[in-house]
Amino acid sequence: MDTKIFRHGEIAQAAAAIKRGELVAFPTETVYGLGADATNEKAVKNVYLAKGRPSDNPLIVHVNSIAMVEKYAAEIPDNARKLMDAFWPGSLTIILKIKKGALSKTVTGGLKTVAFRYPDCQPTLDLIEEAGVPMVGPSANTSGKPSPTTAQHVYHDLHGKISGIVDNGPTRVGVESTVLDMSTDHPVILRPGAVTKKDIEKVIGSIDLNHHKVGKNETPKAPGMKYKHYAPKAQVYIVDEDTDWDKVVEWIRQQPFDVGMMAEEKVLQQEVLPMNAIQFSLGKNVQDASARLFDGLRQFDDQPNVKAIVTQAFPAHDLGGAYMNRLNKSAGGMHFDSNAVK
Template sequence: MIEMTMTTIWRVGRLEGGRLATELREAAELLRGGGVVAFPTETVYGLGADARSTAAVGRIFAAKGRPADNPLIVHIADRRQLDELALSPSELAETLMDRFWPGPLTIVLPVREGVLSPLVTAGLATVGVRMPDHRTALALLALAGCPVAAPSANRSGKPSPTLAEHVIEDLDGLIDGVVDDGATGVGLESTVVELAGERTIRILRPGGVTRESLQLAVPGAVIDAASSEAPEEAPRSPGMKYAHYAPEGELELVQGRPEAVVRYIREQAGAAQARGEATGVLAFEERLGLYAADHVYSLGSESELEAAAHRLYAALRGMDAGGVQRIWAEACPERGIGAALMNRMAKAAGHRIVTV
């Protein structure tokens, strides 16, 4: 049984400089003292705890209902902290840090033995580390003065939170506090990479740093994507093994020629409505008016997939709030951040993907 607690909310959206630091001081003290605190990043809200403390990290797993073999990403505010956590980074790792930190890139590195709680690494010899590009996150991490393990601040398997309200909806009474600084930016979790030698970058989880951006940063590098983990393997990164990002209703991802996609979704939604089921559609602005489901959410223009990434999780949570039982989502091209968007939608759909 999870022990309930009073969840404090610190609203810092309009604060700057010293006023921001003053408001964050209590949250930082809680982190140093073994507490669990949700905070915004440029990707999604994270649920933080001192990565060195097994008791504190254990509270993350308890609050989220997260499987123990799913490793956590460690967040830092200063590159100098890396020396305490990981063995000497390679030249390729240094190049990626120079280009993308702070930012939505997690790099898997060899971990220093005995520094972090074994719950953080899930027994692996590596740890994923990133430096978020968010003023409040960086201020909180600096004040806490410790490496902070922080998965997304939601119940495991549910859509990740892009607003403090989403965190409270899932975790109120289960965590010590939430730092509320409004909506996050990217809307999808960080890209996670591991490095094989000096010229190979393997994408374990696509995210805000795209394959194309990595290639531009290291023109001669070989960039590939890891396949899904075998069931018996411990995942090397969050988001590789378990079902994630799922709404309560059954979601189906539909790809093909636009006119065929619209026809299929209209037919399926109509049949579901005739059965008395509440229906929902996630569609791009170009075709939004063609659907007559009970709940239709815009992902923005198909030519601006960054907007779709930003809107996805809030839309899925909106479907839950509306009691939607059957959902259909239009697929998108897997270029740029579209690769991460398709990755999350496929996982939210439990890989129910239809080609028409």
Template sequence: MDTKVWEINIDQLKDKDTENKLDEIKTALTYGEVVGIPTETVYGLAGDARNSEAIQKIFSAKGRPGDNPLIVHIHSVEQLDGFTEPRDPKVKTLMKHFWPGPISFILPLKGSMLSSNTVAELNSVAVRMPSHPVGHAILEHVGFPLAAPSANLSGKPSPTHYRHVIDDLNGKVYGVVASDSATFGLESTVLDCTQYPYRIARPGSITKAELESVLKETVNRHEDEVNAEKPISPGMKYKHYAPRQPLAVIEGGLKNNTYIEVTEDRKIGIIAPENCRGYVPEGALFISLCSSEDAYREAGRNLYAALRKMDKSDVDLIYIHGFPKSAETEALMNRIYKATGDEVIKDDHL
């Protein structure tokens, strides 16, 4: 059976028909179904975070490893009282400043309200409050916390548009909300608040510098725990965001490239800023990632859509432009390196 689609755009939230759609979505989630919902980062595959059967449906639909914890989504800070320990004043300050928005906080878990599958048997839980008006309205209407990893097949590029969800999961999930696309396009920053100083478990749109400016103290970075037995955050253990073809990042950027060659028996795809189009070898498939090399936020918003277009193409090998390392590009390059499996063309090959 095909996945049900509800159309709810931001400008339709006050419509009477939208109330009926929200009721249908709440009923589906209450009875343990899973639904693709929009957020400002990527589309999430939502299920009742308290219901082990619903959580198993999420893992099964995505083909997601069971030791990869899920982020719990809420609409109000008061909901945290039901399943997390009392919050440190510094955490409250960060939440007041950045929520709703693209950041998740890892907090000490309290009690047994949440399914153990949601937190992958950990004694902590990652929680966030989305700012996407439709996603937030769904959470508020439903009333209970929703676990919602990205609504894609595990390991594939994350979805930033509802059609991406349909491409991956049609017939595998109960429904999806067709709504306005994600504005950020990269998954949330994840901040581990169970240790001190706080540590970034996954970079995102909210940077280390922004966190430190609010806290007035240092925030540490996690090393990638690729071999960790129990990753505390999504994105720490497994290869992610990858198209089916081999993918390599060109460190130093496409403008410096003299290495890529197109041959009769090897079709090449290149993802790079629009102003690098003139450096693309003749015969290669080019997908523009952003307008220029310093349009980092635009590149992050378009990254997964570009990877998905390449995935559907007939190219044999994909190269992607490497951006200079900085606080502004940290999240973007983290996703690019994850997608390539750290396959890099370094400067000594150029």
């Protein structure tokens, strides 16, 4: 199968592929998603196959209006509508109870809820409008690998497996949307993103953060809760805020292999780096770092001589909370310690 790159002005062609039951990757402000008609069970099953994704991992349904949500949701609580008014289109996914039989168990993972998102990306809103259906849209990558933030990342993982990719350049945010469960008595964030707990509480009052560990035989209510995510081949180590980067550089110098070094420009510029330190700039702040994190991990994944990646931590509040959530998953919780890392 040839995988076509759809450019501006070719949305109708991409929508025609969706209507035929084919898979088309699409851009959002967060990461690229792997699109299929959410009402076509066979097409949705092919999403799992293309990604190598576990079938109990539910999919987010992308819409281009609240009216589209109303066709499938059993109810939209008042607080959910307030959040839609405040943050849609945008990086907030809302889990709601759905009408019986409205969407297949292939979409919901067998749950009685589904996650809805209205992305802030006009080409994708046009694609949904032209196709006339909501689209499932997990990240358009091989399952478990760093999420794609460019069309080239998608092509790397999925060319020959999907019909096409709508190319809209690099994504702006770089980490997936906040997932908020509104199907329970008290709302809870299941996955942090650019829309923060503080942002949400300004609109609807107190909410919770999820601390539940999903069991082996339990179906997660949102992506990223159960399975390994965002991991390149090389081991990632988190460099904590209070770590002396001179010690990190000295450790790199002693290694018999190349080490990826992901840090802010001010860190990279102040260090005299050894030949085996392969640098990747995370920019000037946490906003830049969030947008660049997955790109850096993917670049090192294509360099077989890189056997370890040291990556700068940021304070885990606001957007930094989403950044650190992804970095922790990528690293498997491993932190840099020059005495312990081998």
